[in-house]
Amino acid sequence: MELSIARVCSVLLSLFTGLVSGLEITSTAPTSLEKASGQSVKLDCQFSLASEDSGPLDIEWSLSSSDNQKEDKVVIFYSGDRAYVDYYPPMKGRVHFNAADPKNGDASINLMGLQSSDSGTYQCKVKKAPGIRSRKMLLIVMVKPSKPRCYAEGPTQEGKDIVLRCLSNEGTSPLEYIWKKTSGNKLLPASAGFDSLGGTVNVRNASASASGTYSCTVSNRVGSEECILHLNVTPPPNTAGIIAGAIIAVLLILLIIAIILFCCCRARHRKKYEKEICNEIREDVPPPKSRVSTARSFTVGSQRSSLGSMSPSNLHEYALKPQYDKIPSSEEYERPPSHAPLPPPTTAKVAGPNLSRMGGIPVMIPAQNRDGSIV
Known part of the structure; x- marks a missing residue:
């Protein structure tokens, strides 16, 4: 009996609540959406009011935080017949109500220029006293794959293993790669191994x-x-x-280097030889003629003065003097050593007493050097 009374009371309470609050969310759109970055999305939130809902209308859109310790972030709201669209800085200029006047039953919002950071759970809360209703939707913003880069890894030669790689730097996982041959028989090589997740094709041999x-x-x-x-x-x-080409090239280079070194050494030796020849003093070079003429003039004058002081008896002794007391002429200096005149035959000297006995007068002749100067 008591159990039946409790059931009746609960039914009456629910009926009373329905009569008191006629506010309802009427949207039937999917509660989970997937969109690409850069696109736009409409988050649907339709509602209906009853005559009992006489209080002021408040509409609030919030983004639930992934961390339960943090509060939800209010994105946009409507209160006092006014819309506040730039309330959330990260979405400033990108979010607004779908209807010009949301109080007519359309609390939907449009979100433009989607970014990956816009992903999350959104909640639409409509309040008009005494009624309060809410609706949650999951939005997943996916990044479209960027243009991939295709290249071959390894030497592209016959008999070698070649790896074909395809790589996209951006894109929400999972990414799927598909390789195709678009020329010839349009079939991948029979020895090729394909990895659809890694984007590689390994062509063996x-x-x-x-x-x-x-x-x-x-x-x-x-x-x-x-x-x-x-x-x-x-x-x-x-x-x-x-x-073979490399060996020939090396030998040619070595040959050129050897020729250059040989030429340098020969030029250096020739330069050294010419320098030694220039510095050599030749012994058969005759003295200057001016010196010879001066010596001849000096000795001739000396001889004349000596002859002037001699008597006729002394002339014979002067004539018998050796030839080395005479000054050689310029012709004798210029004559080669092989044509030098032979020395005159030696004559016996006459002693002083014998010369006096013969009636001669001894005269002293000054000594002279080979060049004719008096000592």
Whole structure:
């Protein structure tokens, strides 16, 4: 009996509450939305009023904080027949009410230029005393993949392993990569291993048939981008020819260096030899003629003065003097050593007493040097 009375009381209470508050949220739009960055989104919040809801109308949109310890952030609100649209600085100029006058039952808002930081749970709260209703929606802002970069890693030669890589720097995970060959038989090489999450194609023991044009498409739930790669698999290089060419080049360089060093040494030796020849003093160079003429004039005068003091008896002794007491002429100086005149035959000297006995007068002749000067 008591249980039935309690049930009746609860039903009456619910009916009384419904009669007192006629405010209801009538939106049927999805409560979870996924949008790409840069796009716009409408957060729907439709409501209806009853005659009993006679208080002032207040509409508040808030962004729930991921940290339960922090308060929710009010984005935009309507109160006293006035809309406050620039209340939240990060969304300033990007959020506004969908209707010019929200009190007619449309509390929806439009959010433009979406950013990844706009992701979160939004709550629409409508208050008109005595009624209060709210609605929550989850908004996920996804970043579209950026244009990927395609490139080949490793030597693109026959018989080598080649890795084709595709990389997108931006984009909300999960990202999916798809490689295709757009030229030739349009089939990936049979030895290729494909990784759709990492965006790589590993071509083992590549052959010339792997050459061609490839495309890589990266995508997620909000968009896709593509890049093109031109692959050219070349034959392996002629290693023996390269080595032979390198050896010949080295030998030519060494030969050129040796020739340069030889020329430098020869030029240096020739310069040194010419310098020694210039500094050499030759012994067969005759003295200057002016000195010879001066010596001749001096000695001739001396001889004349000596002859003037001699008597006729002394002339014979003077004539018998050796030839080295005479001053050689310039012709004798210029004559080569091989044509030098032989010395005159020696004659016996006459002693002083014998010269007096023969009637001669001894005369002293001053001593002279080889060049004719008197000592």
